[in-house]
Amino acid sequence: MVIKVFVATSSGSTAIKKKQQEVVGFLEANKIDFKELDIAGDEDNRKWMRENVPGEKKPQNGIPLPPQIFNEEQYCGDFDSFFSAKEENIIYSFLGLAPPPGSMEERITEEVPSVPNGEVSGEEHKATEETEKSEATDENEAHTEDNAEANTESAEVPTEEQQVIFFPFSPYHVCSKLPMPDCTKFYGIRSRGTLVCLSWRISGNH
Numbered sequence: 001m002v003i004k005v006f007v008a009t010s011s012g013s014t015a016i017k018k019k020q021q022e023v024v025g026f027l028e029a030n031k032i033d034f035k036e037l038d039i040a041g042d043e044d045n046r047k048w049m050r051e052n053v054p055g056e057k058k059p060q061n062g063i064p065l066p067p068q069i070f071n072e073e074q075y076c077g078d079f080d081s082f083f084s085a086k087e088e089n090i091i092y093s094f095l096g097l098a099p100p101p102g103s104m105e106e107r108i109t110e111e112v113p114s115v116p117n118g119e120v121s122g123e124e125h126k127a128t129e130e131t132e133k134s135e136a137t138d139e140n141e142a143h144t145e146d147n148a149e150a151n152t153e154s155a156e157v158p159t160e161e162q163q164v165i166f167f168p169f170s171p172y173h174v175c176s177k178l179p180m181p182d183c184t185k186f187y188g189i190r191s192r193g194t195l196v197c198l199s200w201r202i203s204g205n206h
Helices: 014-029 043-052 079-087 091-095 104-110 122-156
Strands: 003-007 034-038 068-071 074-078 164-167 174-177 183-185
Touching (some): 003 014, 014 034, 014 079, 074 079, 079 091
Antiparallel strands (some): 003 068, 068 074, 164 174
8 A cells, every 4th residue: 555645845834844754754653655746737637636625524615735645546634634743652553554663552452451449441431321321211110000009909898987888779870979898899779770980899697
């Protein structure tokens, strides 16, 4: 893979010239193979560079300024991105290259994040949180089911004041609230011979 650096050798901007020199000088000092492509004297280079710089990396006028850096056809970045990668010791990653053996970047890449004081890493922490949320959800569901069962049981057994007796001699069963200590469970009533809800079960000799 060849690193391509697009420059403007005849640029009248001192800032652009300085940036180009810094990029080229760094690559030469670190013995990184690269090709310097001039956009000032070659219209094809200028056109290719402008077409292959991503839209979000272009300035408002749509014309990217050199230096622009590519790894073959893959865009790496402009000078600001290059400078940031160099400061963070990730220049080889920026260029899409494997860091040389024993380099600081290789150690940074291979370094396993240490976890102080027995704390868990980010992924483990996320997994732990998801497990705790799942357990909490299960507990809430179980608690809800218990409450529903308790409410159902309490609704099935009316209080002594709410016991209902029925008189079968009317087309509609007449009901009256009277104490009925022998009524153990409410099942329902009948209306015009049709069972419309559950009746009750009477204990003892009734």
